[in-house]
Amino acid sequence: MKIALVHDYLTQRGGAERVFELLCRRFPDADIYTSLYSPKDTINLGDRPVHTTKLQAIPGASQNFRLLAPFYFPAFEALDLQQYELIISSTTSFAKSVIKRPNAYHICFCHNITRFLWDTRTYIDQYKSYKTLMPIIQPIFQKLREVDFVHAQKPDLYISNSSIVTERIQETYKQPAVTVNYPIDISQFEFSDQKDDYYLVSSRLLGYKRVDVVVEAFNWLGWPLIITGDGPERERLEMAALPNISFLGHVSDNQRKSLMSRAKAVIVTALEDYGLVPIEANVSGTPVVAYGAGGVLDTQLPGKTGVFFHRQSPEAVHQALLRADTIDWNYRQIREHVLKNFTEKVFFERVLKIIEEAYAKHKAVAPVLTSSA
Numbered sequence: 001m002k003i004a005l006v007h008d009y010l011t012q013r014g015g016a017e018r019v020f021e022l023l024c025r026r027f028p029d030a031d032i033y034t035s036l037y038s039p040k041d042t043i044n045l046g047d048r049p050v051h052t053t054k055l056q057a058i059p060g061a062s063q064n065f066r067l068l069a070p071f072y073f074p075a076f077e078a079l080d081l082q083q084y085e086l087i088i089s090s091t092t093s094f095a096k097s098v099i100k101r102p103n104a105y106h107i108c109f110c111h112n113i114t115r116f117l118w119d120t121r122t123y124i125d126q127y128k129s130y131k132t133l134m135p136i137i138q139p140i141f142q143k144l145r146e147v148d149f150v151h152a153q154k155p156d157l158y159i160s161n162s163s164i165v166t167e168r169i170q171e172t173y174k175q176p177a178v179t180v181n182y183p184i185d186i187s188q189f190e191f192s193d194q195k196d197d198y199y200l201v202s203s204r205l206l207g208y209k210r211v212d213v214v215v216e217a218f219n220w221l222g223w224p225l226i227i228t229g230d231g232p233e234r235e236r237l238e239m240a241a242l243p244n245i246s247f248l249g250h251v252s253d254n255q256r257k258s259l260m261s262r263a264k265a266v267i268v269t270a271l272e273d274y275g276l277v278p279i280e281a282n283v284s285g286t287p288v289v290a291y292g293a294g295g296v297l298d299t300q301l302p303g304k305t306g307v308f309f310h311r312q313s314p315e316a317v318h319q320a321l322l323r324a325d326t327i328d329w330n331y332r333q334i335r336e337h338v339l340k341n342f343t344e345k346v347f348f349e350r351v352l353k354i355i356e357e358a359y360a361k362h363k364a365v366a367p368v369l370t371s372s373a
């Protein structure tokens with residue numbers, strides 16, 4: 001059976017790309033398609049060929065991929081996927097619009113609805129340089145919302161990463177979806193039940209991540225805080241921080257996993273659609289102090305793997321940290337929670353079961369998928 005794997009664009013390395021990397025490893029003989037590909041900036045696909053759209057030929061396209069929004073839908077529609085029996089798309093926006101042959105099956109791993117179209121104001125707030133373009137962007141996005149809805153009817157099956165994304169798919173696209181929490185590669189992390197005297201934030205420094213409330217809370221507490229990651233908010237945050245707070249910028253994978261395993265807790269203040277960082281912290285044996293909304297509701301057990309706060313404010317973070325400090329954490333139990341629920345093995349067991357059930361009327365497909373496990 002011929003399988004095509006399709007992703008929006010491979011120009012960065014975020015949570016969606018890490019999940020696509022798992023799909024590529026799971027289906028080593030599948031052909032890979034994307035709109036734009038920048039090997040140095042994204043996941044490692046080895047020497048596997050990556051088929052791109054005509055947008056790849058535009059100078060600077062990989063660096064300015066967000067500006068090409070009106071052109072992605074027709075670019076993906078132009079891909080010739082008629083030879084494939086199964087198409088697996090991985091998307092937050094455009095890859096769901098590929099065209100399959102009539103007897104093929106399209107499974108869409110939807111990391112979110114197209115957020116810049118359906119929640120434009122919040123999205124633009126993350127990229128302040130685009131705010132001056134709002135008078136131009138708004139009418140274009142209004143038309144693109146209509147187009148996005150039409151393309152959202154193409155997949156035969158939606159698999160989402162969290163309960164909140166499933167709700168959005170149902171409400172916005174009027175399509176059913178199955179929730180399967182995405183896994184992490186546990187081999188990339190190390191466990192430690194010996195914790196050092198610091199807390200950790202591992203995040204891109206964007207406005208919606210709300211790292212500012214963590215900085216203010218730690219200014220009050222005076223406890224050691226390490227912040228890894230970079231972004232447009234870094235300078236402002238550094239100016240607001242007292243000496244007990246260290247900014248390391250981008251760190252290597254080895255340094256990050258060491259920091260995560262030795263931290264007293266990892267702090268997450270953003271409203272995330274899913275969020276891999278809390279799971280990465282847990283598999284390292286580290287509890288999480290998190291804003292109690294969105295994806296963490298699927299992945300955390302309050303009092304056992306983490307502590308929630310319910311307002312994105314310094315006061316709420318401060319109180320949650322004090323609560324977390326009183327808990328006698330079972331670090332091995334925290335790790336076991338991930339091993340039971342969020343490994344690649346568990347993920348694909350659930351996914352293959354869903355696919356096989358969906359293929360009940362396609363008798364030749366399920367045995368092929370099972371044999372590739």
